[in-house]
Amino acid sequence: MGLLLLCLGIGWWLWKGVAAMEDPEFIIGPAAYYIINTAEETGAANIVAAILFDYRGIDTLGEASVIYTTVCGVAMLFSKSKYKRSSAGLSFIARRGVSFLVPFLLLYGSTIILMGHMTPGGGFQGGAVFATVTILLCIVFGSSFEMSRIKPKTKETIESLGGLFFVFLGGVGLLAGAGFLANTAAGFPRGQVGNFLSAGAIPLLNIAVGMKVGAGLSTIFYSMVRVLELEFGEQMSEVEGNDKN
Amino acid sequence: MTAFFAFVCVFLALTALVASEAEEVLSAVISLSVFGVLMAMVFVILQAPDVALTQAVINSGLVTSFFLVAYSQTQKPNLLEQKQDIGDGQ
Numbered sequence: 001m002g003l004l005l006l007c008l009g010i011g012w013w014l015w016k017g018v019a020a021m022e023d024p025e026f027i028i029g030p031a032a033y034y035i036i037n038t039a040e041e042t043g044a045a046n047i048v049a050a051i052l053f054d055y056r057g058i059d060t061l062g063e064a065s066v067i068y069t070t071v072c073g074v075a076m077l078f079s080k081s082k083y084k085r086s087s088a089g090l091s092f093i094a095r096r097g098v099s100f101l102v103p104f105l106l107l108y109g110s111t112i113i114l115m116g117h118m119t120p121g122g123g124f125q126g127g128a129v130f131a132t133v134t135i136l137l138c139i140v141f142g143s144s145f146e147m148s149r150i151k152p153k154t155k156e157t158i159e160s161l162g163g164l165f166f167v168f169l170g171g172v173g174l175l176a177g178a179g180f181l182a183n184t185a186a187g188f189p190r191g192q193v194g195n196f197l198s199a200g201a202i203p204l205l206n207i208a209v210g211m212k213v214g215a216g217l218s219t220i221f222y223s224m225v226r227v228l229e230l231e232f233g234e235q236m237s238e239v240e241g242n243d244k245n
Numbered sequence: 246m247t248a249f250f251a252f253v254c255v256f257l258a259l260t261a262l263v264a265s266e267a268e269e270v271l272s273a274v275i276s277l278s279v280f281g282v283l284m285a286m287v288f289v290i291l292q293a294p295d296v297a298l299t300q301a302v303i304n305s306g307l308v309t310s311f312f313l314v315a316y317s318q319t320q321k322p323n324l325l326e327q328k329q330d331i332g333d334g335q
C-alpha cells in the first residue's frame with residue numbers, strides 16, 4: 001500500500017514536471033544554444049540528429065562500438081559453423097502477406113536513414129527497421145531461406161564497413177585540422193537547411209550507423225536462432241534414437 | 246489532448262502491471278509489447294519523435310521477437326500437462 005502511494009506520488013511529480021516543460025522560460029543553457037545555433041552551424045533541420053552526429057559525435061561512435069562489441073561477443077559464443085535443420089516457417093498466407101510487406105518496410109527503413117537530418121529518425125532507427133525485416137524473413141520463411149538470401153558473412157562485412165566508414169569520416173575532420181568528427185569546420189558543405197543534400201557529413205554518418213546497427217542486430221538474432229535450432233534438432237534426434245532403442 | 250494523454254498513461258500503468266504480475270510468460274511478453282507501443286505514443290505526445298521511433302521499433306519488434314524465441318526454447322509444464330490431458334481424453 002505504501003509502495004502504491006509512493007508510485008502515485010512520483011507519478012504526480014513527473015506529471016507536474018512534464019506540464020512545466022511546455023513553458024518556454026525553462027529552455028535554458030545548452031538547450032537554448034542548440035535551438036538557436038544548430039541550423040546555422042550544421043545545416044541540419046533535425047536538432048536531435050545534429051546533436052547526435054555533430055556536437056556529440058564521439059558519443060555516438062561509443063554507442064556504435066558497444067553494439068559492435070555485443071555482436072562480436074554473441075557471434076563468438078554461438079559460433080557453430082554448420083547446422084542441419086531449419087525451422088519450417090509459417091503458412092502460405094503468412095508468406096504471401098510478408099512478401100507483399102517487405103518492399104514497403106525496406107523503403108520505410110531507407111527513408112528513415114536517408115532523411116535522418118531533416119525528419120525524426122536516423123541511423124539507429126532505420127537500422128533497427130532493417131533488422132526487423134530480416135527477423136520477419138527468418139521467422140516466416142524459415143532460417144535456411146534467410147541464410148541463403150543474405151549470407152552471415154555479408155552481414156558481418158556490412159557491419160564492419162559501416163564502422164570503418166564512420167571512423168574514416170571522423171578522420172577526414174582530423175586531416176583537415178578541425179578535430180575528430182568535425183562537420184562543417186572540416187569542409188563538408190553545409191547546404192540549404194531543409195534540402196535533401198545538406199548538413200555536411202550527418203547523412204553519411206547516418207548511413208554508416210544504419211549499416212552497422214541493421215547488420216549487427218540481424219546477426220545477433222540469426223546466430224541465436226541458429227544455435228537454438230541446432231540444439232533442438234540434436235535433442236530431437238536423441239529422442240528419436242531412444243524411441244528406436 | 247490532455248485527456249488522451251491521461252488515458253494512455255493509465256493504460257500504460259495497467260499494461261506494466263500485467264507484464265510484471267501475469268503468471269503466464271506469453272501474456273507478459275505480449276503485454277510488454279503493448280506497453281512499448283503505448284510508450285511510443287507517450288513519447289510522440291511529449292514531442293520526442295526520435296525516441297518514439299526507436300521505442301516502437303526496438304520494443305515492439307526486436308525485444309518481442311527475442312523474448313518469443315527465448316520462450317519457445319523453455320519448458321512449459323502447464324502446457325505439457327494440458328496437452329497430455331487432451332491426448333488422454335481422445
